[in-house]
Amino acid sequence: MPGVAEPPTVSVVICSYTMDRWDLLIKVIGSVQEQTYSAQQIVVVVDHNPDLYKRLIAAVRDATIVENSGPRGLSGARNTGVGLARSEIVAFLDDDAEAAPDWLEHLTAFYDDPDVLAVGGRVEPVWEAGRPGYFGEELDWIVGCTHRGLPRIASEVRNVIGANMSFRRDVLLQVGGFNVALGRKGSVPLGCEETEICIRSTVGAPGSRVVYEPAAVVRHFVPATRGTLKYMVARSWSEGISKAQVSQLVGHKRALGPERRYVRRVLPRAVFSGLGDWVLKGRREGLGRAGAVVAVLAFTAAGYVRGRQIAHADAGLSAPPLRAQWREAQ
Template identity: 80%
Template sequence: MPPVAEPPTVSVVICSYTMERWDLLVNVIGSVHAQTYPVQQILVVVDHNPDLYKRLMETVRDAVIVENSGPQGLSGARNTGVGLATSELVAFLDDDAEAAPDWLERLVVFYDDPDVLAVGGRAEPVWEAGRPAHFAEELDWIVGCSHRGLPRVASEVRNVIGANMSFRRDVLLQVGGFNATLGRQGALPLGCEETEICIRSTIGTPGTRVVYEPAAVVHHFVPAARGTLRYMLSRSWSEGISKAQVSQLVGQKRTLGAERRYVRRVLPRAVLSGVSESVVERNLDGLSRAGAVLAVLAFTTAGYLRGRQLAHAEAEVSAPLRAQWREA
């Protein structure tokens, strides 16, 4: 009878950058301790905030508190956590995303398959002031949550969601970690570092997979300020810029395949549903949701085109320098 494999060990990395989320951060740490699956290590990485680091060191006794040793930003903080992790698997939580008790248990089960490199779960929004009438569930990616249109059962996907994801540690080390030129920096709503690292992880190993398990749930707090149309459009513009950056790194086809399906299948249903509601039920909320969907699509597209222009301009400027370096 073959020996039974030991369950993989897990380190959980929580990145934080602001004192304003203190109560949320404490709750997140508590939710990790309440997991039904044993956690070998909890790492709280503070992103260049000495006051927050000091308060955590003085207050929290049941986690390892470290400062980001890399560039400022979420990617640098995550890489610091990966470098200090001692487990086979590294799971990541945002400092405002509280995990359900069986969160890790549901993620870890997929690592029985050696071809699975990463597993992510569902991030459900917890709205500070209730979901705004104009904010369609199809747009929940704007606030870092799972959106309508994602698989309802465990499925292979291109990339996981940053607020709820896990990786084999050796995979993260092999690909060099998260790209520090991508990702959120403080309140600046850039992103797509999860997309890029998932694509990069699978490029060199055909047959490997990234899995989305919607039953592995975290509850992601969404402040009222992120429900405004102004934030939605700002985040959409930044998403377009970020997608352009990623397409330069790993190719347009790999970067935009999922987005094209989303635009063709998910968004038209959202617009039609909103318009239908406004006509049949005489409810203007439906019309406002449809309008917000179209505005978000327009701003994301514009951001992407602008990002491509910036990348092209940068390439033209750097080309002579690269030529000089080769000649030297």
């Protein structure tokens, strides 16, 4: 029909770095191949692991298997995938995040609005050993999942979640891709590259939007090792450092606005709820949840302070092209 826009084409990029997730990776690829809204292209990027690359080449059909041509790390791998993508929209999945059958259908529904630059969805944890009693849903961001406090209906947000996100390809190319100075490198739990690129994408485009659609679901496997208190505080420390890096690049207000609201509104309720369960209902796990929230907040704040010290000491935090692009956008 005249005047009806064609649905956008989609390339799905899946980044992987370890043979340990082989079975999960195969399931993730299969979940993309079985979408109700078909991807034009599936690109699996292997982050500097020749053995994994060779095994994928031999085992996987109907997907493009490539090695990361950039620096080691998730940002470099994603940029490699973007460079090979042929579609209007580039969607990203983690190698341990299996997509629901209608995942792409929900993500692409918003791109008929030219002001929408990126769309992300809900990430639900699949706990290998069950959710620990002290691990409240308010802290699910620690394991890369949607946490309590995020919108329950489609809403405009500052940034999407890395395990379940999509962008217009021309936007990613225009801003220079993901900042390779940020993001996870192997098992080192740094992050915030998604936050930074979402801010960088919208700041130079007045009226543009990033959308969170909770109906677009992926299920993220959470190994037992990531449910421990040790991992929680380590990830919190790293998150603080990462947030300090982003604030150095884009300014404190843009980098920390949603986090301030989260600390003021979501975390106090989580603490009081946990204490209430302990005092009124005799549930010891309530005390554990409250204590975990306090510990996570303390370690994140300490990491942020440390990250600010590092950023001030290292004037070369970001690659010069990204810093130059940011100044031009402003």
